[in-house]
Amino acid sequence: MKNKVREYRKQNKMTQQELADAVHVSSRTIISLEQGKYNPSIMLAYKIALLFGTTIEEIYCLEENKKLEDDSSED
Template sequence: MKNKVKELRVANNLTQQQLADLVCVSSRTIISLEKWQYNPSIMLAYKIACIFNTTIEDLYCLEENLKNEEKNI
């Protein structure tokens, strides 16, 4: 699922490991999120959104992802 994790992490001068430490996951999880290869639990999505002072909907491009899903149906 498309998301803004990498964009926000870089804008906030955080390494993948630093973000991983803040949300108590491995750096591999952050890497997978940034490559859109992993959809997080709602709690993880919430933790990341809180760190970047945004909403889950904005962080995970909900509107855009819904439009793309509708095109594929």
């Protein structure tokens, strides 16, 4: 799933470990999130969005991801 976790983390001058500590997950989880290899639970998505003062929809590009999913299901 495409997301803006890395972008928001860098804007806030945080390391992956600092973000992981702030939301109580491992740094591997943050790495996987940033690479789009892991879809977070709704609670983790909420914690990250709250930490960065944005919405889940914005940080996880939900409209864009839905469009990509819809387009791929048409094939």
